[in-house]
Amino acid sequence: MNDNMKSGAFSESLIHRKRGVAGISGDILRIAVRDSFRKLDPRTLVRNPVMFVVEIVAALATVILLRDILAGHPGVGFTAQIAFWLWFTVLFANFAEAVAEGRGKAQAENLRRTRTQTQAKRLADPKGRQFESVSALKLKAGDIVLVEAGDTVPSDGEVIEGIASVDESAITGESAPVIRESGGDRSAVTGGTRVLSDWIKVRITAAPGSTFLDRMIALVEGAVRQKTPNEIALNILLAGMTIIFVFATVTIPSFASFAGGSVPVVVLVALFVTLIPTTIGALLSAIGIAGMDRLVKFNVLAMSGRAVEAAGDVDTLLLDKTGTITLGNRQASEFLPLPGVSERELADAAQLASLSDETPEGRSIVVLAKEKYGLRGREMAPLHATFVPFSAQTRMSGVDLEGASIRKGASDSIIAHVRALNPQIRIPAELNNLVEDVALAGGTPLVVANGARLLGVIHLKDIVKGGIRERFAALRRMGIRTVMITGDNPVTAAAIAAESGVDDFLAQATPEDKLALIRKEQANGKLVAMCGDGTNDAPALAQADVGVAMQTGTQAAREAGNMVDLDSDPTKLIEVVMIGKQLLITRGALTTFSIANDVAKYFAIIPAMFAAFYPSLNILNVMHLQTPQSAILSAIIFNAFIIIALIPLALRGVRYRPQTAGRLLFRNLMIYGVGGVVVPFIGIKLIDIVISAVGLA
Numbered sequence: 001m002n003d004n005m006k007s008g009a010f011s012e013s014l015i016h017r018k019r020g021v022a023g024i025s026g027d028i029l030r031i032a033v034r035d036s037f038r039k040l041d042p043r044t045l046v047r048n049p050v051m052f053v054v055e056i057v058a059a060l061a062t063v064i065l066l067r068d069i070l071a072g073h074p075g076v077g078f079t080a081q082i083a084f085w086l087w088f089t090v091l092f093a094n095f096a097e098a099v100a101e102g103r104g105k106a107q108a109e110n111l112r113r114t115r116t117q118t119q120a121k122r123l124a125d126p127k128g129r130q131f132e133s134v135s136a137l138k139l140k141a142g143d144i145v146l147v148e149a150g151d152t153v154p155s156d157g158e159v160i161e162g163i164a165s166v167d168e169s170a171i172t173g174e175s176a177p178v179i180r181e182s183g184g185d186r187s188a189v190t191g192g193t194r195v196l197s198d199w200i201k202v203r204i205t206a207a208p209g210s211t212f213l214d215r216m217i218a219l220v221e222g223a224v225r226q227k228t229p230n231e232i233a234l235n236i237l238l239a240g241m242t243i244i245f246v247f248a249t250v251t252i253p254s255f256a257s258f259a260g261g262s263v264p265v266v267v268l269v270a271l272f273v274t275l276i277p278t279t280i281g282a283l284l285s286a287i288g289i290a291g292m293d294r295l296v297k298f299n300v301l302a303m304s305g306r307a308v309e310a311a312g313d314v315d316t317l318l319l320d321k322t323g324t325i326t327l328g329n330r331q332a333s334e335f336l337p338l339p340g341v342s343e344r345e346l347a348d349a350a351q352l353a354s355l356s357d358e359t360p361e362g363r364s365i366v367v368l369a370k371e372k373y374g375l376r377g378r379e380m381a382p383l384h385a386t387f388v389p390f391s392a393q394t395r396m397s398g399v400d401l402e403g404a405s406i407r408k409g410a411s412d413s414i415i416a417h418v419r420a421l422n423p424q425i426r427i428p429a430e431l432n433n434l435v436e437d438v439a440l441a442g443g444t445p446l447v448v449a450n451g452a453r454l455l456g457v458i459h460l461k462d463i464v465k466g467g468i469r470e471r472f473a474a475l476r477r478m479g480i481r482t483v484m485i486t487g488d489n490p491v492t493a494a495a496i497a498a499e500s501g502v503d504d505f506l507a508q509a510t511p512e513d514k515l516a517l518i519r520k521e522q523a524n525g526k527l528v529a530m531c532g533d534g535t536n537d538a539p540a541l542a543q544a545d546v547g548v549a550m551q552t553g554t555q556a557a558r559e560a561g562n563m564v565d566l567d568s569d570p571t572k573l574i575e576v577v578m579i580g581k582q583l584l585i586t587r588g589a590l591t592t593f594s595i596a597n598d599v600a601k602y603f604a605i606i607p608a609m610f611a612a613f614y615p616s617l618n619i620l621n622v623m624h625l626q627t628p629q630s631a632i633l634s635a636i637i638f639n640a641f642i643i644i645a646l647i648p649l650a651l652r653g654v655r656y657r658p659q660t661a662g663r664l665l666f667r668n669l670m671i672y673g674v675g676g677v678v679v680p681f682i683g684i685k686l687i688d689i690v691i692s693a694v695g696l697a
């Protein structure tokens with residue numbers, strides 16, 4: 001998988017920088033050993049039905065052992081060993097989960113260290129700069145704070161004024177500073193990051209204790225992990241198998257007494273435990289945790305395990321254009337007037353319409369007019385102006401003042417607007433030419449009109465993110481269709497689609513259109529992933545099966561999605577999908593292995609149990625184990641150790657290579673099904689030889 005990674009985009013994040021080569025340090029192992037004992041608490045273990053049952057029978061075996069010791073029974077040593085290995089089966093299962101959690105816990109520790117005690121500069125008057133110093137923990141949603149160069153952002157919020165470069169490395173591990181500014185899709189700031197230059201005023205959006213950093217800590221720590229529907233279903237299946245084996249086991253004494261013998265309870269207990277699906281029961285939760293953990297390594301935070309699973313089966317990926325496929329810093333680059341309009345007149349109108357436009361686009365228009373024509377921003381108050389803010393629905397913005405009503409926006413929106421004012425209007429062919437020229441170059445044309453009079457076009461430029469084409473090709477090879485969905489016009493969309501290599505695009509889309517497209521795909525049985533950064537992407541991010549919000553995006557987007565990409569790289573979905581597939585495959589493979597294991601255990605235990613009174617069963621004794629006792633012990637020891645042996649595979653995951661589902665299934669059945677039958681024969685035989693040699697049985 002590493003070969004597919006685009007270098008640079010996947011910076012080592014702080015949260016996993018301190019890991020050893022194997023990813024598991026001695027510290028983690030020590031804590032995991034301690035936690036294995038803690039997890040014996042039946043109140044927590046009950047969530048894992050198979051292991052809970054093993055704990056009950058281990059307790060039962062222990063009671064029998066104590067009774068036998070007190071009664072002075074012979075053969076106490078055998079009972080003691082069975083009880084011992086049963087407890088170890090539970091401990092090994094707990095250890096698997098604890099090791100999986102341990103990596104996250106260590107990461108959480110590192111994150112906690114970055115959550116220093118910050119003082120906030122709370123503004124009494126949002127317009128002014130008079131502040132009182134308060135503890136960051138005292139900030140409520142809605143408070144306005146000033147953050148200046150050198151200050152740590154005290155909590156999550158939206159920039160309402162100003163522009164600053166921010167060091168987000170505490171969260172993302174990426175050391176290059178990012179720009180945060182009011183308006184637009186780059187307005188979100190995260191508590192714990194640091195302003196490097198300039199200043200911003202931030203409206204706090206998070207309640208104390210539920211900031212992004214808090215959620216991130218809870219997440220990597222596993223505090224918020226819930227079982228996914230698939231995991232619950234598998235658990236029910238495993239519990240069902242366990243019940244069947246309870247019945248199977250309790251009928252055995254009657255067979256034995258029929259033949260005039262009797263089977264000791266500890267032997268029944270041992271048989272039962274080896275037959276129930278303990279291997280997958282022990283590893284199931286570790287597999288899930290490891291999946292989330294692998295995503296964190298790629299700087300993707302998954303808010304739910306369900307999203308990771310869904311990622312494994314994604315058919316369609318929708319992406320917003322600006323800020324997702326392109327860098328998202330749309331800047332005005334030229335004014336293109338219609339015949340009969342001077343460039344200066346157009347620039348002046350455009351600037352007037354943008355003076356209160358807090359989006360990056362709006363600000364860049366003001367700046368360009370000033371740079372090219374020396375037009376100064378005017379005081380708005382004396383003009384009695386009403387500002388019409390940009391919205392993703394109207395796709396235009398502007399200003400109404402005495403004697404003028406200026407609008408700028410997407411060409412179809414402005415044309416509809418002037419037509420509504422003057423139904424007789426003739427749209428000049430030159431306008432279409434200008435719009436098309438900009439769009440063909442991949443730029444965003446904004447048409448400017450004063451009343452019903454069309455003035456010209458502003459060219460907004462943006463740049464497609466590097467390396468994106470190859471990554472979309474990789475997604476195509478994985479069978480995932482990419483669709484760009486943008487509020488921009490069809491020609492710009494086509495130009496960017498061609499440049500970036502997406503499979504399809506939808507232009508002039510409103511937030512509702514984005515949502516509708518996702519619903520349509522889902523209605524056709526497709527699993528949909530969506531990458532977006534804007535507030536207008538939020539409904540779609542919430543509706544998608546996998547909603548990946550860009551870390552650079554707005555607060556609304558980051559809250560709506562079920563994953564956040566700290567590197568803001570939409571093509572990261574490749575890794576997300578691979579990790580999802582890997583999770584599904586690993587779970588399937590280990591379930592197959594676990595159940596196939598039982599076959600071998602029948603051959604080990606059944607002949608050993610009945611050999612004395614059903615000599616004909618000896619034909620089943622293909623393994624030729626030393627004694628019945630050693631056969632039973634070997635099976636139970638194998639059963640416990642296979643859990644430990646498979647922990648690395650559960651954590652690392654079974655490798656995924658793009659291939660058809662059929663071939664994948666066949667391959668896994670061969671490896672884990674056949675392997676699951678063969679391995680215990682060898683393992684049990686070896687353990688039998690060893691324990692007979694050392695005289696344990």
Ligand SMILES: Nc1ncnc2c1ncn2[C@@H]1O[C@H](COP(=O)(O)OP(=O)(O)OP(=O)(O)O)[C@@H](O)[C@H]1O
Nearest residue numbers: 320321322359390392395396397409410486487488
């Ligand atoms: N500040 C603004 N004032 C007027 N019109 C704007 C402004 N910003 C954008 N527009 C117009 O509105 C259209 C939709 O913009 P928006 O940012 O909502 O797009 P989107 O749906 O997020 O898609 P994408 O992010 O892919 O461009 C833009 O293509 C542009 O024509």
Ligand SMILES: [K+]
Nearest residue numbers: 273274276278
């Ligand atoms: K078992």
Ligand SMILES: [Mg+2]
Nearest residue numbers: 320322323534
């Ligand atoms: Mg957008």
